[in-house]
Amino acid sequence: MRLELTRLMDIGLERLKNMTLDMARLSEKTVSTAIDAYKEGQNVTEQIFRWSDELRILQDEVSDLAIEVIARYQPVASDLRLIKSCMEISYGFSRFGRYAYDISQVLGIFSDISMCNKTSIEDAGKQVKKMIKVSINAFAEQNIDLARSLSKMDEVVDKIYLDFVKNAAKAPDVDLKCALSGTLILRYLERIADHATYIGDSVIYIVSGERSSRK
């Protein structure tokens, strides 16, 4: 009969997961606020900056705890993969915050862009919000199917971004302000989608040990 053991390391691993999930929730709120503010023409740069900074600090805390757990318990196998992935995933969430801040800054750079067609950004924004939710759920539930679905979702955002850039480049009477601001915001959304996909890769690595060739 096998003896089941409660491990001291589990307390640290649980804290690590919870801290990463706290980051997940804050990063989701940060990106959603930035996208919604763009649609409504609101200036939320200061608020987004504070949240983004909070995410950066939380990422440092996740890294510190990860190092502490490694130093104290010498984790291996799925424990080690979880710790490595929490460090990578927390970096992903902090990047969400940073790109949300970049999005909010676009309004400041170009002031009024209410006359621009927002369809592409709204579509990409909707998809990115969905991807963030999926990446968080994939991590929370260690769900490999949800994690794998992110790659396909990412292709949608890539296409919206590339179509927008191509159209802007060949349109004869392009509004430079709209083209530039749109390109920048879509680029940031496209990067957020990439990071959501990397989070999916990390979940796959935690569960199966399978490494992604992406990045």
Add this chain to the structure above:
Amino acid sequence: MHSGTAQFSETLEKYKIEIEHLNAWFSEKHALKDISMNIKSNSVTAIIGPSGCGKSTLIRCLNRMHELTPKARVSGQIRLDNEDIYAGIDPVIIRRKVGMVFQKPNPFPTMSIYDNVVAGLKLNGVKDKKKLDEAMRRSLELASLWDEVKDDLKLSGSSLSGGQQQRLCIARALAVEPEVLLMDEPSSALDPIATGKIEQLIISLKEHYTIVIVTHNMQQAARIADFTAFLYLGELIEYGDTAHLFENPSKELTERYITGKFG
């Protein structure tokens, strides 16, 4: 590759030891069950697993020490350089080729450091003082002990620290010029500094020898072994590249053992 019957993918690799369908018993107790694995030349192979899983029995089969236990028996095949070690060869010759170091340092207490090192050679009939001197120095150098004891060779082996005594035992095993070195938890009785020295020594020795080490310390296996085998209840559960086994074991049982989820 990372399965119970381990066969590494590099078919051209040279194996020092090939184990096929090895079974071992202590009277009625079936201690090793159908073990098949190949051990690569000039590598460190670690055997891990909970107490009583058959780790020590496995390495004791590799130099025919298992059969010294009353009512012990073995079936299957173990080939050393392609030669079946159980097929009519004098076990003394096998034990000369396959040396062993034990958990507790066991220098001969009444002998000097010098005599401890050359004891095996003298037993084999070497009397030439020059040859003994050369072998003694070479063995102590290989065991990283020469600089510490070169001026005290007449002192008793027991006068050394635990870590030095263990390195003396390694020197003694090396003096008879074995090809394989078996180590049964060689540092479990030592402090971390002495353990570190033994680990460095093991790494340096693999240039000349094939080393198989039994260890309870999984971090030790992770630090020094090229390949690791996990045994459980006498069965080889998983065997493969150490980095892979500790990062992404193929078997659920290995995962549960190395992460400390059962003991």
